[in-house]
Amino acid sequence: MNNESAADAAFDGNVMAGPLSEVFAVDITTAQGRCRGCGTTSVIATLRVYGPDPGLVGRCPGCDDVLVRIVRTPDAVWLDLAGLTSLRVAVPAGVAGVPASSGGDA
Amino acid sequence: MARTAIPGGLSARRAWRSATLADRRPETAQAVTLVLDVPDWPGHVPGQHVDVRLTSEDGYRATRSYSVAAPTDGDALELTVQRVPDGEVSTFLCDDLRRGDTVEVRGPLGGWFVWRPGQPGPVLLVAGGSGVVPLMSMLRARPAGSASPFRLVYSARSPEDLLYREELARRAAENDGVEVGLVFTRSAPEGDRRGVGRLRPEDLTGHGWSVDDAPTCYVCGPTGFVESAAAHLVALGHPPERIRTERFGPSGP
Numbered sequence: 641m642n643n644e645s646a647a648d649a650a651f652d653g654n655v656m657a658g659p660l661s662e663v664f665a666v667d668i669t670t671a672q673g674r675c676r677g678c679g680t681t682s683v684i685a686t687l688r689v690y691g692p693d694p695g696l697v698g699r700c701p702g703c704d705d706v707l708v709r710i711v712r713t714p715d716a717v718w719l720d721l722a723g724l725t726s727l728r729v730a731v732p733a734g735v736a737g738v739p740a741s742s743g744g745d746a
Numbered sequence: 747m748a749r750t751a752i753p754g755g756l757s758a759r760r761a762w763r764s765a766t767l768a769d770r771r772p773e774t775a776q777a778v779t780l781v782l783d784v785p786d787w788p789g790h791v792p793g794q795h796v797d798v799r800l801t802s803e804d805g806y807r808a809t810r811s812y813s814v815a816a817p818t819d820g821d822a823l824e825l826t827v828q829r830v831p832d833g834e835v836s837t838f839l840c841d842d843l844r845r846g847d848t849v850e851v852r853g854p855l856g857g858w859f860v861w862r863p864g865q866p867g868p869v870l871l872v873a874g875g876s877g878v879v880p881l882m883s884m885l886r887a888r889p890a891g892s893a894s895p896f897r898l899v900y901s902a903r904s905p906e907d908l909l910y911r912e913e914l915a916r917r918a919a920e921n922d923g924v925e926v927g928l929v930f931t932r933s934a935p936e937g938d939r940r941g942v943g944r945l946r947p948e949d950l951t952g953h954g955w956s957v958d959d960a961p962t963c964y965v966c967g968p969t970g971f972v973e974s975a976a977a978h979l980v981a982l983g984h985p986p987e988r989i990r991t992e993r994f995g996p997s998g999p
Contacts, residue, residue: 650969652993655811657855658797661760667857685858686991688969692810712809 653687653698659710662717672728677705681728684708762799762850763787765823767843773826773909777876778840779815782823782851789818790854792861792884793964793992796823799850800835810835813880813966813992814854817863817887823851826909828876859992861964863887868959871898872950872975874967878909880992881966890922897955901929901945901971927952945971947978957983966992 653669660668669685680702687698687707695711700723707723721727769781790796792814799809816824829840843849861869861884869888871881878900888896902908908928918926929949934942940949955961963984965975972993979989 650993652991654795654856654859654992655994657795657857658809658811658852661852661855667855670857683858685856 651689651691651696653683653685653689653708655689655692656684656687656696656698656708656710659696659712659717662712663719666729666731668727668729670730673707673724674726674728675700675702675705675707676723676725678703682707684727760852762852764848765798765851766848767845768822769845770843774907776840776907777826777828777909779824779826780839780843782825782849784821784823784851787818787821787823788854790814790823791857792817792863792887793859793880794854794856794883795880796825796851796853796855798825798835798839799852800838801850808835811855814883815879815886816883826876826879826882859964859966859990861887861962863889865962866894868894868955868961869896870950870955870961870963870979871896872945872963872965872967872979873898873900874945874971874975875902875907876909877965877967877971877992877994879966881964882910884964885917885924888924892923895923895925897925897927897952897961899927899929899945899949901931901949901967903931904933905930905935925952945975945978947982950975950978950982960988963989964991965989967994969993 657667657669671684672681673684674681678700680700682701686701688701690697695709697706698708699705700707705723709720711718763784765782765784767780768783771779773779795811795813797809797811799807801807812825812827814823815826827836827839830836859880869884871884873881881898885896885898888894914926917924927949929945930938930942931944932942934940963979965972972991976989976991980986
């Protein structure tokens with residue numbers, strides 16, 4: 641990881657771990673997202689990501705549709721997940737307050 | 747509360763921490779290893795990265811991600827930074843950050859591109875350029891005498907561009923289950939039998955490294971390199987679910 645590069649550089653979803661950690665309590669880069677456009681399911685870490693400025697744009701490896709957009713302003717995180725129909729987040733079985741079955745597709 | 751299950755605690759991972767430069771070691775003409783002192787660093791898994799944030803006097807901020815280069819060692823955090831021409835963060839870190847200066851770091855980050863010590867089975871590491879940094883963290887975390895053999899295939903422009911050159915030669919010479927294969931794309935040492943050229947499928951095979959040995963494969967480098975290396979691995983028969991990738995930037999080494 642060394643994400644300083646030319647404009648329009650392609651990174652991958654690993655680089656979204658930091659910005660997503662501001663919003664989510666678990667690491668979303670290991671979650672599986674389903675593309676609204678083509679139905680492909682991908683681990684978020686494997687998305688092709690463009691950025692980092694003015695924001696990160698994550699695209700589907702199957703059809704190149706935009707799945708995730710993150711823009712950080714001084715006082716907010718803008719998160720656009722409109723390209724996803726679901727996000728499957730694995731959780732440790734038996735964690736208090738979180739039934740293990742909630743790890744399934746939304 | 748579910749959050750008590752998160753190692754290091756949620757706020758610990760999310761928080762920006764002050765990190766003070768304790769030491770710096772040049773690796774090549776264009777890369778330097780920074781040793782940062784981060785009080786109460788919660789530890790990390792080999793392969794993880796951190797975000798580094800710089801704030802200028804006028805309040806302008808820039809954030810970039812850098813892989814951690816070495817396993818957890820108390821509050822010491824090692825990052826190897828490759829200078830990117832016109833890159834405002836990497837040039838500052840490489841040229842201007844002095845011992846005692848501070849930056850901010852957030853992490854450890856990323857649970858996908860990681861190797862956990864104790865994870866069974868052989869490991870095939872494939873690096874393009876500075877993509878070797880997170881793989882070096884994995885290699886350095888491998889316990890001496892481990893039953894899991896590691897093989898690093900490392901593609902660089904020239905011998906002068908190799909990071910960790912002496913340490914890699916030393917580790918490969920120890921006869922402890924670590925192999926290092928070097929691939930040069932622009933200029934090779936005199937007498938190098940492979941010659942110069944981009945990564946080829948045969949660079950990824952070798953005695954004891956067939957698909958049947960079922961290695962977990964980690965590929966890191968510029969996007970073109972990673973896509974080509976991963977395609978070679980799949981063509982050789984490695985199942986995609988055992989290939990993990992991390993890519994950055996458009997150009998190849």
